[in-house]
Amino acid sequence: MAFYRYLLKRLLIVIPTLLGASIIVFLLIHIIPGDPVTVMLGERASDAAREALIERLGLDQPLHIQFWTWLTNAAQGDFGRSIRSNTAVMDEIFARLPATIELTLAAVIIAVVFGIFFGVTAARYRNSIVDQMAIGFSLLGVSIPIFWLGMMMIFLFSVVMGWLPVSGRLSLGLGIESISGLYLVDSLLTGNMQAFWDALRHLIMPAAALSTVSLALFVRVTRSSMLDVLSEDYVRTARAKGLGMNKVIYKHALKNALIPIVTVVGLSVAQLLGGAVLTETVFSWPGIGRLLITSIGFRDYPMIQGIVLLVVLAFIMINLIVDLIYAYLDPRIRY
């Protein structure tokens, strides 16, 4: 019962936050210094084009009516048309979204798997060389600019070694029948192994670069959380019973050590969503991060608004889910 009350409370907090965020995104077009129409169309636009844009964006309406129209349209997934390409904003975003989801998911998987593994190993062999390396790595990982790291990876693995492709999601001439839009999943579903390996080779470097900061964070948190748990009585009891260290760690200790890690996973989502913009730019990855940067360059405000609102929505929802998982895992926690 308490869990459902908590769920309801959390859901109710989300609504004003989302509304506030959408006001900020809406106002974006109105805080542009000078005339937004000139900014978007350039100085030499014809009067007819200017008037058409003013009407399309509803800029001749009073502000509150503009907001209401924009919000009700946005709630139905209609963010208007892109100024750059004149396609519907949502269509273009949805065409690009799977690329970003695939990249971010791959980065999360890398960060979680390796982060927990290295964190646990460091805690298990405390003060050993492995531990020192894990600490060193987690220090370096949060300070390295991932866009530079990505470039250095390209130089090493593509230019010098020639192992991995430089950019994009798939080699020219290969095609994958789109089901989910995630190339790895779709190529497996259709049994297209050649495309699967090719997509995987394209994905490795960007995903690894994107995962770095989160990975460093996970190593640090897993290590300290595991060290706490390993000093508990029940761990000693399990060892005294004669249980092997691997069994103790992965069967008894890890489950309890995971709770703080769940929170950090939530925190790192913000970093991953921001990092995707950088990684996609470095690796010419055709996701929404790169679309955002292109749109900023073209001052394509309807597109910018659509992308930002969608990402904020995703961010709020993921945090909500993480909070709920957290509350579920540890029933003592209710805010």
Next chain:
Amino acid sequence: MNSELKMFVRQFKKNRLAVAAFIIALLLVFIALFGTYLTPYDPLDTNLEARLVPGFWADNMENPLGTDGLGRDILSRLLHGAGISLKVGYTVILITALVGISTGILSGYMGGVIDLIIMRLVDIILAFPPLLLALVIVAALGTGIERAMLAIAIIYIPGLARIVRGSVLTVKELPYVEASKAMGGSHFWIMLRHVLPNVITPTVVYLTLLLGDAILYTAALGFLGVGIDPSMPEWGAMLSGGKDYLLLGKWWVTVFPGFMIFLAVLSFNLLGDGLREAMDAKLRI
């Protein structure tokens, strides 16, 4: 030197990594202050005759770190860039501190509707992934290093306001605040004289960890070519478009500026960690 400070210094010195970071940070500050006098060339001077020339490893002592795609001397640009990065870092911290502390105190001390509004606003801003928020603000305000600084400061203000508000809430119930009120002290006087000194420690802890982060965000904006003029010798902007040179094997165009960002961020992060630990140790006693 008073005993508290002595204790702090002793604690800080124990952390060797932080001391090393402190020395590197000092060096960076020195470069930032005097870099313009040290540079062999004007960082904006292009020389199309000498594009992408390798540096000392190819016995080129005129441009020890080589030249970029427009023939500009990379070393000169790096030295200038230190000033830009640090200036942005310190300005961001200053804006964050001023706005964050004052809104935090106002929110915590006044309570009621003011508190509600400020805290809702904080929630809303924190609902944006930081880099995305900075991009959006810069996209609206247009290019310029001042605007980039403002955009980055806005990322950090809500966090600080929340921390300050938290400590104000504990302070304001203490007897001496009560006493000051009874003696007829004005709200402004109480906030300034009794509340402010108590929020300094958590603020300093927050701000020391922020410098490296702010430098990283500045570089990210520069790299993305959003908000910072691409011809500026900003370290991140120097990396922008550098991938094409990497593919040609001209690695020096990207390796050095990126390494400077890394070094600066790492040293300020380690320094921040060290300061925080030393301060915590002081607080415990």
